[in-house]
Amino acid sequence: MYFKLAYDNIKKSYKDYTIYFLTLILAVCIFYSFNSIDSQKALFDMESPTANYMDKLIETISAISMFVSVVLGSLILYANNFLIKKRKKELGIYMTLGMGKRKISRILVTETFMVEGISLITGLILGIVTSQVLSTFILKLFDDSMDGYRFIVSISAIGKTILCFGIMFLLVIIFNIFVISKYKIIDLLAADKRNENMKFKNPFIYLTSFILSVASLTFTYKTFLGMNLYLWDSIIIPALVFLIVGTVLFFFSLSGIILYIVSNNRKAYFKGVNIFIVKQIYSKINTNFISMSVICLMLFITILALTTGIGLKKGYEAGFVKLAPFDASVILYTNDEINNVEDALNKINFKKYGNEKYAIYNEYVPIIDFRDLFGTEDKAFEMFGGSFVKISEYNEILKLKGEKEVNLNKDEVLILSNLNKLVGPINAKLKSSNKVKIKGEEFTVKNQEVIRGNLEDFNVTNNECTIVINDEFLSGYKVSKSVLNVMYTDENREENNKKYDKIQKNYRSGEYESLNLPIIDAYSKDDIYSMAKRSSTGALFIRLYLGAVLLITSMAILSLKQLSEVSDSMERYRALKRIGVNKNMINKTIFIQTLIYFSLPMILALIHSIVGITVVNKEINSYGQMNIRFSTLITALIFLVVYIAYFYITYTSYRDIVKNNI
Incomplete structure (x- = not known):
């Protein structure tokens, strides 16, 4: 009996359940998809560093899934509460006919099992398909081969999803039983009169x-x-x-x-049914301004995360090209005993290979203040300083890179930088004057614009500003950093990279402590590129996960808030019908209300996002160019699809409820 009643109720009220079904299915799909990547073997057959990073990424996703569970659980309880309120009169009729609260609770429990079961199964099926697309997407992001890809269903992710949503559904059942126990017949029967x-x-x-x-x-x-x-x-x-x-x-x-x-x-107020529309909009916004504010801020975070996600990834990785101009670099931060990188390498018995070309350069102190250099108090320069490199050593670097060497007169210098925060201001100064002062002497800057790029491989932009000057000027100055740059002459990159990775690992593990070496570090181009790829892909993946959850949460709350208040306005729609307003005009008022209610949080969120994206773009462009056009297009497409789906379902559900009750 209970099953038949529950089935008939769901069948009769399927339109009321549409938003609930859609939200549950999307929630299950997203949760499963992002928690199933640990099952894709191809992701763990990558090179060791990337495979290790995938382990850490999965741990991070598991931790984030706890937060996601709380968000989705709250959303499901909220959506369920809407359905209970919507059915108050129906539940009151059950009580009037003599059905006890315990039996009503059993009907609701049966309905919950049916609705949640259908949603869970549908969401898992959709999630299994989506997870394959997601796995392919990750492999593409890592530029990895698709040979190891297999269509796999993650049993562990299914178990995790069933456990997580099972707990949520149990909470829904407990909530329903508690709510029913508190209701009185008069409250239920008069619910739509208030x-x-x-x-x-x-x-x-x-x-x-x-x-x-x-x-x-x-x-x-x-x-x-x-x-x-x-x-x-x-x-x-x-x-x-x-x-x-x-x-x-x-x-x-x-x-x-x-x-x-x-x-x-x-003139506008009394035209058509504008007076009704304006009062309805006032009522909705006035009573829901807190929830609209929360939704607006959630949409802002979502837009910012999704829009900058792909752009940050591409800009971050493009910036790393400038961070690693050589195949490998060994960097020594000198002390009083060892001030040359070759001496340090000899101490650790480092063997140079015949299939490599080398160039050594030294960085000299003192560091020069930019305000002294350009004779300005510009705040753009107050946090940065320049260091010196000999022209002979700089030419060795150019030669290693296969570029043309440079000749400097005695009173000429070159200015190099790889930090966008400084490149613009320095170029502006050079445009107005190419004269600089160094230790009281005036020099001419030979390059009309800043020469970009790092002078060695490093995992961040470390060339704030380097001044290349004649060797004689630096005679007697102390070396602060000594660098060995390397170019491979054959394709045996992996073997060569291992040598330099070993230097870094040995120093950090304390292998060189007995040698009293100063700080020594080593980087290979491939390792820097791989690190950039791993970290940027992981950050993008997490942004997509949280962005998707916040998006469906925001849209679902907007829809449910709109639909939950239909009964409050029913008498007004009946009044419209009594004074002769036709069906089309009533539908038009519903459409306009729904459109405005959906649009206002989105519009303000977009304004917030424009500012946020501008700020992020400015910061990222300090290190590497970020192109957000592609990610903006993708974000707009995702938003458009989800927005239209929820808007259309909300409008049609609202319209049908009004039509069936007036």
Whole structure:
């Protein structure tokens, strides 16, 4: 009996369950897809460093999945609460007919098992397909071969998904039983008779709130656009607080501002059913400004994560090309005993191979202050300084790279940098004057623009500014860093790379402690590229995971909030019908309300995102160019598909509920 009743209820109310089904299916699909990558053998048949990184990535995803479970669990409880409220009258009729609360709970439990079971199975099937696409995507990101790829169903991910969502569904059942036990018949039967009492506050309150919101958001935007994020500034926390406060005040004031402006334009206010639409919009925003603010901020985080994710990856990896101009480099930070990289290599019995070409250069102190160099107090230069390299050693580097050597007159220098924060200001100074002062002497900068690039392989941009000068000027100066740069002359890269990886590992493990060596480090181009690929891909993967979860959560809450308030407005729709408003006009009012309700959080989130993307873009461009056009297109496509799906289902469900009740 209970099964038949539950089945009939679901069949009868399938339209009410559409949002719930869609949200559950997408949640299960995303959860399974991102937790199933540990089953794809091809991902672990990669080269050892990448395979090891995949282990760490899976651990990170497992940890993030705990947070995702909480978010999705809260969303499912929220969606279930909407369904219970929607069915209050139906449950009241069951009680009137003599059905006890325990029997009603059994019906709801049966319905929950059926709905959650169908959603779980459908979501897992969709997730299995999606996970194959995701595995292929990861292999492509790592530039790895597809030979080891197999269509695999992850039993562990299925188990984890069933366990996670099983706990969620158990909580839903407990919640339903608790709620039913608290209901009284009169409350259930009169649920659709209760309407909220709309009170329009003083227009001055809304106007003041709107001005404060604009001021708060303007302060936030100007603060972030004017700061350097890589330096943690104490103003960041207040700016974030102002962002949240400004967003909440914006939605609080918006409904009143709209109502005040439109109501004072009588021609527009009394045209058609505009008076009804405006009052409905005011009601919805005024009662839901907190939830709309939260949704707006969630959408902002989602857009920022998805848009900058692929762009950051591409920009990060492109920047690494400039970080590794050689096949390998050994870097010695000198002390009083050892000031030459060759002496250090001899101490550790390092053997040079005949299939390698070498060039050594030294970096000399003192470090020069940029403000002294260019004769300026420009704040762009206050945190940075320049070091010196001999022209003879710089020419050895050019020769190793197969580039043309450079001749300098006695009063000429070259300026090199690989830090975008400095390249622009230095180029601007060189454009106005190519004269610089070094230790009281005036020199001419031979290059019209900064020469870009690192002078050795390194995993970050370490060439803030290097001044190449004649050898005589540096005679007597102390060496601060000595570097051996290497180019391989054959294809035996793996064997050569192992030598330099060993130097790094031995020093960090303490193998050289007895030799009293100063700090010595070594990098290979392949290792730097691989590290860039691993870290950027992992960061992108996590952004996609969290972005997808936050996106469906935001859209689902928007939909459920809209649908949960249909009953509050039902008497108004009946009044419209009584005064002769036809079906098409009523549908039009529903469409406009739904569109505005969905659009407002999205529009403000887009404005926040433009500022956020600009800030991130500026910071990343300090190290390597970031092109966000492709990622913006992909993000827009994802948003469009999910937005249209939830918007259409919300509109049609809202329309059908109104149609069936008036």
